[in-house]
Amino acid sequence: MQLTVWTYEGPPHIGAMRVAASMRDVHCVLHAPQGDTYADLLFTMIARSAKRPPVTYTTFQARDLGGDTAELVRKTLQDTVQRFKPRALLVGEACTAELIQDQPGAMAEGMGFDIPVVPLELPAFTRKENWGASETFFSLVRALLRGHKPAERPAMTGRRPRANLLGPTMLGFRCRDDVTEVTRLLASVGVDVNVVAPAGAAPEDLLRLPEADFNVCLYPEVAYSTCAWLERMFQQPTVKTVPIGVGASRDFLLEVGQVAGIDPAPAIAAAQTRLPWYSRSVDSTYLTGKRVFIFGDATHVIAAARVATEELGFEVVGLGSYSREFARELRAAAEGYGVEALITDDYLQVEARVLELAPELVLGTQMERHIAKRAGIPCAVISAPVHVQDFPARYAPQMGFEGANVIFDTWVHPLMMGLEEHLITMFREDIEFNDEAAPSHLGPAARQGGAQTRAEPAADDDAEGAGADDAIIWDSDAEKELRKIPFFVRGKARRNTERFARERGVATITVETLYDAKAHFGR
Amino acid sequence: MPVTRERGQRQVFCGLAGIVWLHRKMQDAFFLVVGSRTCAHLLQSAAGVMVFAEPRFATAILQDRDLAGLADCNEELDRVVTELLARRPDIGTLFLVASCPSEVIKLDLDTAAERLAASQQGRVQILAYSGSGLDTTFTQGEDTCLTALVPRMPELPAAERSLLVLGTLPDIVEDQFARLFAEIGIAPVHFLPPRKAAELPPVGPGTLLLAAQPFVGETAAALAKRGATLIEAPYPFGIEGSRAWFAAAAAAWGLPAERVEAAIAAPVARAERGLANYREQLAGKRISFLPDSQLEIPLGRFLSRECGMQLTEVGVPYLDRRMMAAELELLPAGLRLTEGQDLERQLDRLRQDRPDLTVCGLGLANPLEAEGLTTKWSIELVFSPVHGFDQAADLAELFARPLNRRQRLAF
Numbered sequence: 060m061q062l063t064v065w066t067y068e069g070p071p072h073i074g075a076m077r078v079a080a081s082m083r084d085v086h087c088v089l090h091a092p093q094g095d096t097y098a099d100l101l102f103t104m105i106a107r108s109a110k111r112p113p114v115t116y117t118t119f120q121a122r123d124l125g126g127d128t129a130e131l132v133r134k135t136l137q138d139t140v141q142r143f144k145p146r147a148l149l150v151g152e153a154c155t156a157e158l159i160q161d162q163p164g165a166m167a168e169g170m171g172f173d174i175p176v177v178p179l180e181l182p183a184f185t186r187k188e189n190w191g192a193s194e195t196f197f198s199l200v201r202a203l204l205r206g207h208k209p210a211e212r213p214a215m216t217g218r219r220p221r222a223n224l225l226g227p228t229m230l231g232f233r234c235r236d237d238v239t240e241v242t243r244l245l246a247s248v249g250v251d252v253n254v255v256a257p258a259g260a261a262p263e264d265l266l267r268l269p270e271a272d273f274n275v276c277l278y279p280e281v282a283y284s285t286c287a288w289l290e291r292m293f294q295q296p297t298v299k300t301v302p303i304g305v306g307a308s309r310d311f312l313l314e315v316g317q318v319a320g321i322d323p324a325p326a327i328a329a330a331q332t333r334l335p336w337y338s339r340s341v342d343s344t345y346l347t348g349k350r351v352f353i354f355g356d357a358t359h360v361i362a363a364a365r366v367a368t369e370e371l372g373f374e375v376v377g378l379g380s381y382s383r384e385f386a387r388e389l390r391a392a393a394e395g396y397g398v399e400a401l402i403t404d405d406y407l408q409v410e411a412r413v414l415e416l417a418p419e420l421v422l423g424t425q426m427e428r429h430i431a432k433r434a435g436i437p438c439a440v441i442s443a444p445v446h447v448q449d450f451p452a453r454y455a456p457q458m459g460f461e462g463a464n465v466i467f468d469t470w471v472h473p474l475m476m477g478l479e480e481h482l483i484t485m486f487r488e489d490i491e492f493n494d495e496a497a498p499s500h501l502g503p504a505a506r507q508g509g510a511q512t513r514a515e516p517a518a519d520d521d522a523e524g525a526g527a528d529d530a531i532i533w534d535s536d537a538e539k540e541l542r543k544i545p546f547f548v549r550g551k552a553r554r555n556t557e558r559f560a561r562e563r564g565v566a567t568i569t570v571e572t573l574y575d576a577k578a579h580f581g582r
Numbered sequence: 583m584p585v586t587r588e589r590g591q592r593q594v595f596c597g598l599a600g601i602v603w604l605h606r607k608m609q610d611a612f613f614l615v616v617g618s619r620t621c622a623h624l625l626q627s628a629a630g631v632m633v634f635a636e637p638r639f640a641t642a643i644l645q646d647r648d649l650a651g652l653a654d655c656n657e658e659l660d661r662v663v664t665e666l667l668a669r670r671p672d673i674g675t676l677f678l679v680a681s682c683p684s685e686v687i688k689l690d691l692d693t694a695a696e697r698l699a700a701s702q703q704g705r706v707q708i709l710a711y712s713g714s715g716l717d718t719t720f721t722q723g724e725d726t727c728l729t730a731l732v733p734r735m736p737e738l739p740a741a742e743r744s745l746l747v748l749g750t751l752p753d754i755v756e757d758q759f760a761r762l763f764a765e766i767g768i769a770p771v772h773f774l775p776p777r778k779a780a781e782l783p784p785v786g787p788g789t790l791l792l793a794a795q796p797f798v799g800e801t802a803a804a805l806a807k808r809g810a811t812l813i814e815a816p817y818p819f820g821i822e823g824s825r826a827w828f829a830a831a832a833a834a835w836g837l838p839a840e841r842v843e844a845a846i847a848a849p850v851a852r853a854e855r856g857l858a859n860y861r862e863q864l865a866g867k868r869i870s871f872l873p874d875s876q877l878e879i880p881l882g883r884f885l886s887r888e889c890g891m892q893l894t895e896v897g898v899p900y901l902d903r904r905m906m907a908a909e910l911e912l913l914p915a916g917l918r919l920t921e922g923q924d925l926e927r928q929l930d931r932l933r934q935d936r937p938d939l940t941v942c943g944l945g946l947a948n949p950l951e952a953e954g955l956t957t958k959w960s961i962e963l964v965f966s967p968v969h970g971f972d973q974a975a976d977l978a979e980l981f982a983r984p985l986n987r988r989q990r991l992a993f
Contacts, residue, residue, distance in 0.1 A: 060616070060642040060658040062665055069623040092682040094596025094715025097624045099945030105627075109952035111945065118592045121716040124686075135591070142926060154618035155682035155716075158649070183618060184646045407669075 067381035071181035074191025080112035081257040086145035091153035115139040147262040154183035189280040220319035223271040226278030227258040232443040240459035247326040269293040303362035332460035352418040353378040355442025357385030417550030437473035590924025596715030597723025605638040610674030611779040613639040617681030675779035680712040719899040721797040728801040738786030749795025752967040765845040797876040799902040820884035849971035856975025865890030867938040873897035874960040
């Protein structure tokens with residue numbers, strides 16, 4: 060058993076639902092107990108969908124368990140196909156149904172429907188949502204294209220190259236606008252979009268996948284296995300750069316250029332993006348070296364780390380992901396920043412790491428907002444899981460050059476503005492404008508002493524770890540001096556000073572120790 | 583009252599959803615669901631928009647190896663509970679909440695609760711109940727939770743009597759009711775659930791039981807076994823329901839009806855003034871209820887009798903005739919009342935009826951709006967102060983608001 064306060068991903072059948080709900084003319088039958096229909100809310104409320112997800116549940120109850128649940132599955136399949144007349148049927152189980160093993164997939168295959176039936180194996184007790192989405196998309200594409208001879212693609216000469224955009228789904232982070240933005244990017248180098256899938260595609264569209272010259276793997280968490288399979292079966296190369304950030308968008312165009320045999324240089328030169336100038340303008344100087352912790356799915360974390368360091372001048376003090384499938388890529392990225400990647404789906408571990416590192420900014424998911432709020436640290440959301448406010452009405456891509464503009468605004472917004480930061484450092488006794496009057500969006504924790512209180516639980520843990528006998532005492536002057544350090548770096552200062560004292564066997568921290576430590580560690 | 587029973591796909595919450603309000607009501611309680619990632623996902627989808635600094639619920643997610651053997655599962659549960667209690671030393675009462683997966687593998691949480699309570703040496707009260715979708719529908723989760731509290735309630739001394747109000751009420755409503763009971767002359771009055779799970783009210787043969795919510799049938803039965811007597815009354819929605827509710831309590835207590843009328847005169851007058859405006863907006867409008875919380879019958883009664891609405895169809899997830907007896911008598915004759923659900927058929931009927939207002943869950947609300955039907959999402963009725971005289975207008979407003987909004991919007 061795993062104690063879970065918040066879960067980063069839902070069970071795998073939610074991933075299957077995301078694929079079904081993203082597409083047209085696909086229906087999903089889920090063998091699931093009464094109550095599992097809660098998942099419809101994710102689509103109708105969080106993503107504000109105007110139609111019900113194309114999912115029918117068997118909704119069995121205790122009384123059904125005594126009887127024939129298999130018969131219930133059969134009837135549900137029959138009614139569903141008759142009523143909705145889908146052009147492809149996905150059949151899967153939720154966790155409880157997995158335990159009673161009615162084999163709904165096999166049953167559906169034996170029922171003689173005249174549409175493709177795709178049975179889904181979704182191991183609910185070992186795998187999670189993104190895996191479920193990836194597996195469902197892959198299974199569906201494979202089932203539809205199996206046996207299809209790779210039609211001879213006409214040579215690229217004399218026509219514009221075509222690409223498939225693979226991976227965007229409902230409930231994915233900003234997929235809607237990313238697709239628009241990437242379509243724009245591709246158009247800027249003269250590449251057409253053949254099929255976007257799963258989002259907006261029908262089964263017939265998937266049959267056209269082999270007609271593209273290459274695939275763009277926008278969201279590897281969902282589309283990587285499908286891209287790899289298409290590469291094997293139809294010799295379609297995969298563009299692997301995810302265009303989040305200015306640098307990555309340029310690299311993306313370079314890779315597209317290479318694959319499609321075109322020169323992207325004019326398009327790159329003509330690209331309109333304000334991030335580089337905004338970030339270079341002197342107003343942004345105070346962003347230099349801001350200590351940032353990054354967590355989310357692997358794709359967005361790797362991209363965010365690059366933007367944070369190369370494009371905003373932050374320092375990445377920690378990064379991690381819940382996407383175990385991409386742990387290797389993440390570890391490699393982390394190594395580049397000299398930090399150790401945190402690969403976990405345990406919210407409590409992430410929380411512990413944030414408290415320990417006491418960063419000045421957290422870039423994460425909805426869950427990190429909880430952590431950051433508790434710790435009183437500014438936070439911006441960069442990855443799913445997200446809540447309704449991150450499915451905005453306005454155009455808000457993360458990808459491409461407009462995505463970079465959105466990112467600049469979103470990440471800088473929660474930080475205290477430069478002048479405010481200076482004034483708080485200079486004058487600490489202003490009655491309105493002081494540490495305790497930190498931005499209201501940070502919640503009450505920020506008003507109750509800021510980063511110092513937050514870093515304390517971690518500091519205590521550390522002290523225990525090192526043995527209770529070397530408890531370090533702050534003399535009252537040193538404590539007062541510590542409070543003069545701006546709250547957003549105070550946690551770090553406290554930890555550094557204590558570490559400094561511990562390493563040198565200093566039992567009582569004085570003002571002198573504080574400044575010695577400051578000199579030792581630099582900023 | 584004839585009832586049509588339906589079976590098929592059901593679009594309802596499971597009982598775990600009750601945790602979302604129960605953990606706010608009982609401030610010292612923590613809810614640990616023993617289930618799958620689906621359960622954890624449900625809870626955070628239902629409650630996730632509230633950014634808790636520290637939520638008072640969590641899920642012990644079963645892993646593959648837990649499914650292999652039961653002994654191991656119990657050890658695992660002990661470890662998780664110990665870990666949790668170390669993290670949250672302020673927990674006074676811990677509820678182990680069973681889910682579909684834990685029930686299918688027959689993990690005995692009642693025994694686990696006893697074992698864990700013993701190992702905690704009374705520092706923490708540990709209880710178990712089921713919130714699984716197999717057994718419970720939405721608000722029924724509160725019923726099973728409260729039922730688990732009943733054996734822990736102290737014995738009311740033999741010579742004493744008390745009134746016990748059953749079902750979660752918002753604190754403000756609870757306080758209003760306490761004041762009215764005091765004025766009528768009924769004392770002591772206790773509430774279940776209490777604001778602290780450690781401070782349970784007493785129960786015994788002198789207890790008169792008054793249900794404030796229609797979905798607490800099991801708890802009422804458990805309290806009856808401890809000697810309490812259930813007062814039959816409609817539920818305190820609207821003026822009529824609230825008046826009858828207080829009147830039934832006073833009659834059972836042996837007080838004359840004038841005492842009630844005197845005490846409620848001012849609130850009734852206020853409520854009538856408040857309701858008048860909404861009655862104008864609601865009268866003549868047709869309304870359908872899809873099954874959700876068990877509140878459908880009393881709310882339908884309020885809307886038809888006090889607001890002049892026409893009930894097109896009233897769907898309930900299940901019908902507890904004993905708890906609903908007084909309400910059923912007040913429903914208009916010829917009403918289409920359905921128990922259970924066959925979702926697609928029910929939606930077909932709804933599309934045919936095209937009522938002015940449809941009360942339904944959030945999984946259906948936006949899609950129905952897109953079809954041009956005006957909806958009122960039903961969960962809000964469980965989360966808002968809607969009981970009693972001073973909330974009668976607020977309750978009507980909840981139904982008038984979507985109609986009002988539809989009128990205001992130009993596009």
